[in-house]
Amino acid sequence: MKTFLKKYWKFILAFTVLNFGFMAYEFIYYGIDKTPRMKYVALITFAHAILEFGSIFLYAKMKAKNIKLEKIFACLALILGIFQIAVTPFDAVSDEKVHFLRAFEVSQGHFTATREKKISHYASNVPIEIYNSEYQLQDDHKQYNRMFENLFKNSGETVSIPYDDAASYSPFAYTPQALGLAIGRFLNFSPMICFYLGRLFMLFTFVLICYFALKLMPKYREFMLFVMLLPMTLQQCMAYSVDALLICMSFLLIASIMRAIYGEEKTIKKKLLFTIYFSGIFVVFLKHLAYAPILLLFLLIPSQKFKHKFEKYIHLIVIVGIAYFINGLFLPVTLTKDTFVSTYETTKAETDYYDLTIMSAGTFFGYHPTFLVNSMFGIVLDYGFHDAPVLIYNYIVIIFAIVLIMKNVEKFQQKKFEKLVAWAIPIIIVAMLYYVAYAMWHMFSEDGLTIRGVHGRYFLPFLPIIPFMLHPKKPYLKDKMDVDYVFLFGIFANVAIIITKFLLHF
């Protein structure tokens, strides 16, 4: 521990000052010194210190015992993820309410969303306690009180709430959360405990899948770890959201394909191929083919690793085919007819592709870079954004990523085609995301200057590809960045966000 502290004391000190400085500012911002909550200031400061230094201590101990990187990740991600679950109120994550309702329906065996005739919406009957605990956009700092009041209640009363936005997603997208909810119900837990159980199941699934992804990843593991430990990744991956499964499956897909490309094995083993199939199918269907371009990486696997020259292409077609089938499997017929087809046909006729390109570029490069980085890192808490004093992490995260990529250049020769594919994937996905936002949702800002609706978190699934995009022919620097820094950064960044969130609702 002493050696660890001796080596990293500057880094630890700088981030400690930063985080405790932010916390002190939050106390001033919320006027805690003027309310009875003053008595909790010491307790919160103490808890902050325990979480921050406790995590560092735990990491140093595991490191000293030479525990593998992926195991350390699993342990830290579980701790930080559980804190994320605890401090994040229901629906304080983007669209969590509608995703929860869909998961709730799935947990009851309603795999295809059904429309309620009375209200002509896709709706779910949920316990009133859930409805009463919903995050309310008001600065009364009583969110936790509301949730705690309903935590153990089980009145049996229900209320019907619509979830149209999530109706089109496949029930498989909610497997972990629905399983948690079903088990909770089976054990007669209160609705709110069931809700938390759903989140917990999702977190376990995320940690498990990421554990295997890290284990498989042959190159640029540190960068993948860095992305996995971003506060936004942890927030999305413990929440009721399609992002949760999408992000971890995407990491697994990238890792397993990279393993097939750069691994030392001469042929692809069945296990690895199964992993590619499994994760690939999920990635393709989870968001209606929007992330299918990640599968382009499959083209980079050398043909000689397969038995037959064309086997690679057959696998690719089969994966996309199965995913396409699953995507349509539980799609509500009414929704397909009413929403998808009509919207698609109208927008196809109306879309001006020049406008779309120019508006996308203007939004992406011109006005929204800060918003995108904010919402990729985790500063924008969507429904509770205020003048959060953690914006500096926006810039730190970029600088940290640059340093990590430049210092930890892996030794391998990258062909031009490999580089091209690495660049093509994010470009195609980003273009598709803007197309969807522009054409399907018509989410223009009020002044009509930008396309709204695209968040930085949408980029998380393909972030591990970045080092492959920037891979140089020769390393620029000789000294490497220790993976310790990645873990330490992950701890500090997550604790900063956890404390910010807690003080926002407390």
Place this chain on the structure above:
Amino acid sequence: MKKLKTFIKEVFSVHKIPFLVLGALNLLLFLYTIKSDDVKHIKIAIFALFGFILLEFSLLLVYHFLKEKKHFPLEKIFLFLAIPLGLLQVFITPFNQLPDELVHIFRTYDISDGHLVSTKNEEGHYRTKISKTYWDVLNNGQGDSNYYKKVAKDIFAPTSEEKWGWDFDNAATYHSLAYAPQVTGVAAGKFVRLPIVLTMYLGRIFALAAFIAVIYFAIKLTPKYKEFFVLFALLPMSLQQGMAYSADSVLIAFCFLLIALAIKYAYGSDKTLSKKQITALYVVTAVVSCVKHLAYLPLGLLFMLIPAKKFGSAKKKYLHLFLIVVLCVALEFIWSNMQDKSVVAAATTEAEALPAYSFIKFIIVSFAMIFGVRTEELMKSTVGTNISYNNFSTPSIIYVYLFIGLVAVMILRSSEKLVLKKYDKLIFCLTPIILSLAFYYAATYQWNFRSETTISGIQGRYYLPFLTLIPFIAHHEKKNATPLKVDYVFYFAIFSNCCILALKMLHNL
């Protein structure tokens, strides 16, 4: 002709990726602004757009041409790029569209009329009376469009005999030295009876000339991290403030010079400092401290880095440093005594009306403003993507991130050989901290730009004068690093300036 063709081919074949990426980025942002700003004069806009693309590629060629010449150091290349880009800033930026430019213009005209120290009128305001035509010219930039048409018309308009008075209280207490270049330009314009518009442009041109000249010497003088000096001097915001009617022009230039002098004397090869060199320390520090009421005097801390033996002895070193401080304080004391005291009294009364921040609260709130709440605003106004006035922010935030990325990569790959002791590092780190706290203190207590939980009024451009400290703060010894080519600094400068200039022009077309 053949040689030129081969040269163009060579340049564009080696650097095609950055050219293509940045060129395409700018093109998309131009087209986007044409659409989003609903530009009326489409033909002129398209013509201007081609002009800017041509300019980008001409400047790239000029840069490569100069680079390949023998004995053509960085500072000279800086000159060749700063002059055209700065001149474009002069003519494209409407008057009164920059932070506080209006009051600085009035102050400049007051000084050019011979009032080195401004006096108050019966109503208790600093006011200058100028022809109504000036006001017409200043008003041109306030509308949404047609600025250039209006200005072209004003060149030939007869000067109105009607005189209008306008207050410039905010700029009245600044030292007249801060406006020396602009005043010279305006006075020269008046002397040769140029039309009012041209006289106003002449003030800006003189400011730009002085700015570029001083920075040229700063780059020439500094023995370390020259490329950072070039990058920061060529930021769109630096060039914009460098040519403006503002105290920033002289301030930024002389701060660059002060830092360059300190670095040269501390880490240069000179064994002792000559009298001339020591005098330069006195003069430059005096200018820096005079311009903004001692706010930037803490930059003088950097002189602590100069080894005592270069002064002759430790005693001599500290005596000189002490005398420099005394000189600066004395000059400020004399200047403030020449002022009308009621200005200071009024500010104090306002400050007293607000509840006082405790020292700890002040530190915490300032810290959160810099590192949290206002970070984005500060970054944008450091690079120059928002133009403060008229709520006009150019859609080019990507350049803020490119700038951060470039600086990070430059630091990471730098192979500058420099041994910094712990004491040196401490000085490099302390200087910006003290300066930042001084700004926030001024904003809190003098300008009253605060609420219970925020302090506003601090802009990124206040940090420009000491941005050059960044590489020294982040410096660490590296073995066998491959330095980033200085080409990228110039590419960033060319494309970012062209982008922001074009967007500014389209906004005012």
